[in-house]
Amino acid sequence: MTLGGAHQTLRDEVTKELRRRILTGELAQGERLVEDRLAAALGVSRNPVRESIRVLAAEGFIQVVPRLGATVARLSAEEGEELFDVRMAIEGLAARLAARKRSPATADRLRRLLDQAREAVEAGRLEEVADLNTAFHLAVGESTGNSYLALMMKPMLQRAQWVFSQTAAARGPHSWTEHLSLCEAIAAGDEDEAQARAVAHVAAARRSFLQAVGRRTKHPND
Amino acid sequence: MTLGGAHQTLRDEVTKELRRRILTGELAQGERLVEDRLAAALGVSRNPVRESIRVLAAEGFIQVVPRLGATVARLSAEEGEELFDVRMAIEGLAARLAARKRSPATADRLRRLLDQAREAVEAGRLEEVADLNTAFHLAVGESTGNSYLALMMKPMLQRAQWVFSQTAAARGPHSWTEHLSLCEAIAAGDEDEAQARAVAHVAAARRSFLQAVGRRTKHPND
């Protein structure tokens, strides 16, 4: 098949590939996903494609209308902005719980991800930077030991990555500094500070987003 | 087929039916889900069953191990308790945003759901009570106008329903009173109060849960 590398199941490979294409914009918002064509393009049968579509629909990347077919979901500016409200609540909680449950292994893992991200930035590997950014946020969620939190954060963070890639809203070195300070607060076990820094980080991301889409928030008092 | 009623697609019917069986405990934790047998039992082919399994796996109800098969997820007491942390964050946010965006239609809808729940309680229709409880919480999420919030809340609330059904932790009339006061705070547009009441409601639910599983929380300072 066209998909490279060692794989477990075609279904998983297809899911990853479709998700990647959506995140990078290779598959545009609203684009129709015809099972036959996707299957042929990926060199698989329709079955793995169909199962992938269900998964990505559950994650909110694809909209399915029975009998009519699947399309890449559309992402309005409002929907993009709304996501930040959810992120602040969830990632604030995640940072707090991660700080509460701090361990050297966790701190190491977070710092290592930040190192990798810095390297990727210096090498100009943009797509990898975005992936590592998401991985860092997810690692915070996983280090809480709260399995459902981690489970729900994964699609949320991927969606956040999508929001940024779709609006061409990039964040500069500020983001890295914010990650680092969050990491240290977690390592220090300072729950309040960790939550505050996570919330501030997401709020800063929202400002970048709003600037990119050229709108003002209607609720500046958040 | 065995599944009654008018349906759009078998896939959706199967998903609903499997979810229902998991929520009611008809399908027990850890129980193996053999595609062939499920398909035969529901009178459909394996394809709709497989697609359903992917959806329910994404929702966290089913665990899938490639080449080994699918099982109903296991829910430890710890995982049950952890869910309440997420719920407090998310439902607190939902209540706040619902209050901010209040409308007569929203208030009507919430009150109507509470009425139905009261009727179901009086008629002793337990399963319906649980469904209406979930529906109320979801309606709060939907009335925020934040589509992603509503999307992520749905599986979360279904999981919460599962947690309660699995631990035989029922809540008495307190729950109804708490819903009512939350409803009024939202209708009044009092953001702080709405959030506080939602958080308090979930916290009360957690106490019921902990009492049912006979454990003490390790973090009474939340």
Add this chain to the structure above:
DNA sequence: ATGTGGCATCTTGTATACAGTCTCCTAACA
């Protein structure tokens, strides 16, 4: 010119078939 009915085509939904892998039992051997 315009609206409408019907047919051809495309696409999804569902079922069936086949292949590969995992499990478990059995039996032979140390």
Add this chain to the structure above:
DNA sequence: TGTTAGGAGACTGTATACAAGATGCCACAT
């Protein structure tokens, strides 16, 4: 008695086939 090789059965992964609904175009009528 314990251990391991082998093989039968069971189940998942993937592909293909068929059924049915949706779309769009064209001819025909007005």
